Amino acid sequence: MERRLTAILASDVVGYSRLIRENEAGTLAIVKSHRERLFEPIVAAHNGRIVKLMGDGLLIDFASAVEAVQCAVNMQHYVGIDNKDIPQNSQVRYRIGLNVGDFVMDQDDIHGDGVNVAARIESLSDPDGIYMSAKVIEQVKTKLDLNIEDLGKHQVKIISDPIHVFSLVMDEKARAVVSPIAPLEKAIKKISVHRSRCRCRPDIGGRRVVVATVTHGTITRSRQAICACVRQALHRGNGV
Template sequence: MTDDKVKRRLTTVLCADVHGYSRLMEADETGTLETLRRYRTAIAGLVERHDGRIVNTWGDAVIAEFASVVEAVQCAVEIQQEISNQDSDPPHTPPMRFRIGINLGDVMVDGSDIYGDGVNIASRLQELADPGGVVISSSVYDQVHNKLSVGFDCLGQRPMKNVAPMTSYRVTMSGRTDQGRSFAVDESPTRREEAGPLRIGDRHEPSSWMHVVSDGLARLPRPVAAALTVSAFLLLINVFTGMHKIWFHWPVAALLFGVVLRTALRHRPQSDSKGER
């Protein structure tokens, strides 16, 4: 045993990174560096205002930690709003946009620095965010989803480099809609706003309907989703082979009966199978 025991603590880690930083530097090194310095100053002020602290800055990244999960998310939202509102980038150059990831997790403490999976996950979540967006882990979502006037889109389990897949959420900064309901990814207000005004024919794009259907099936129990998929397939076969002879309803009825019976047996009271003592 040694006296140099690793110190740990539970904290909220915010990781911010400039999207396309290398491309911006290649186009204009001096202007990009000046803009980065200006935005870092604004970020530092907002972090301090929300009782956080800047842990480290290297390259174009900013790592901060907060004692409060709510303050961390609120700070991230204000950072993106502040950067968007400044809108003072040089003309005819791409705007500088940050991506932010937030995670609540256990970290190792070494002086003023923090390390470990808690930091790594925040960094990977940042990579999932859109430019100008914020993505949070499920541990953060559990703490803030009913405490802030923002919405959330569930991204599901996305693969992340050197990190086990986990459920993450995109923060929609236009405010809560429909009483704070969490939208599916492709139904989110943010995604619709980014796509621009709806044009004639856009509402019925096949890809949009396919995403909506797949998201709906993903929320159902697996046996129900499988039965509905097979039923739809049988219906299509019947349609394309001629509706003069309708036969698809018989196998569909058998499938649905099997699913209902299986569900009923699975959820029957356990007391029926136990003898009285």
Template sequence: MQRVKRRLAAVMCADVAHYSKLMERDEDGTLNRLKAYRDVMSSLTERHNGRIVNTWGDAVIIEFSSVIEAVQCAVDIQNELSLRNAEVPDATRMEFRIGINLGDIMVEGDDIYGDGVNVAARLQELAPKGGIMLSQSVYDQVRTKMALGFDPQGLRQVKNVTDPVETYSVRLGGRNDPQEPSGHSSGAETAAPHQEHAAEDSRWEKDTQAVANGFEQVRRWLRAQPRRIRGCVLMIAFFFVLNLLTSGLSVLWFVWPSLPFAMLLLWHAVTGNREKPL
């Protein structure tokens, strides 16, 4: 009996969307097309140094030592199959769903097991037809290293996995707009508010950074000015803050005591007289 080993690996799981319907319409044609498409997947897997672990029915499991190679292979597969599908009528078009996870797996002989594989299989079920779904661990590794677009799909509670899985879809030229696979409506409900919160957090971070950058630019500008200019600006700011604290913005009385200082600033701007900064 062979000893079970463990290793970190990128696992890709793929299957055909609506495979049973395709078989019902045309068994021979569907089987022939599946074999042809698998040949494409096998060739691309070899090119990206992957290993096909198992195939059954319409499903495929592939292992990669590099997560970048795994994602690039998935993109190449979907692009190549999309070209082939363009020549096929809609009713018989065969589109794969792909899920990729980076995780610890158990290896026994040529087979692999464990949560690393299970999560990849659940991501495949969440993927839109013709699309690619990634786990957080995969996204973290490839987001800054590949010229691809990624869309957060939120936390998803998936079968036989205790903790919710953070998911990201890969943009493939608009061909894989998010679609809700059957039987996963609860996951979509969970994802929607999460995406809204993520967008709000992103906007808040950008606004905060913009304000911080603005203050820094003002601070640098003031340090480069002569003493009298810094004094005028600080006095105007003092009156404005005092106005804000005592009257709010309903009455802007700070303009009047600030006027002499504003005139000095204007005179400085017109004459261009500058002192050496202190």
């Protein structure tokens, strides 16, 4: 097990049970489409890692709170575009919660109170919203020019102390950090990896993960294989 300070993004679908009840096949297809067309390349472009898929929910970790916030803005922006011409009752919309904390990384899972805090913040979020803890605000306030609303402290389940919650306003300032979505291969194309330090290996669960050290060398011949491994790792929640 490894302990480290990281930023966590938690998201889930608004009204998922109702959507499944009314149109199971259609809802599942849209959730899968959002994940593959939007979330996977956006997460890869912001150096994130999908730790866990939970039906309608995602847990994503980042080394940088700034990239976590940028990723969240891009996710909500592009889902909003997708929903533009869909009747509101049929739209697949998301809540997002962000937190920074000391987490325990165990194989392809993540543990710690910080995960629970991120999940509880997400549950407070409005549809299409991005809510975050005071720890996230501390790390991004001088690095990103965004409008933030202070929502005060909230007492939530299984967390002993009240959580100070902030909401990111999806206005022109937020849209200024939106970047075009590149296909997954292009999102990792900028990675330069020395041939001898890059390999795919099975983890304990029998899945394949990419193990690489970024250097000044390059591999071009193996890029498609690397991309395939990265997609598999992102999809299944393995480490990259």
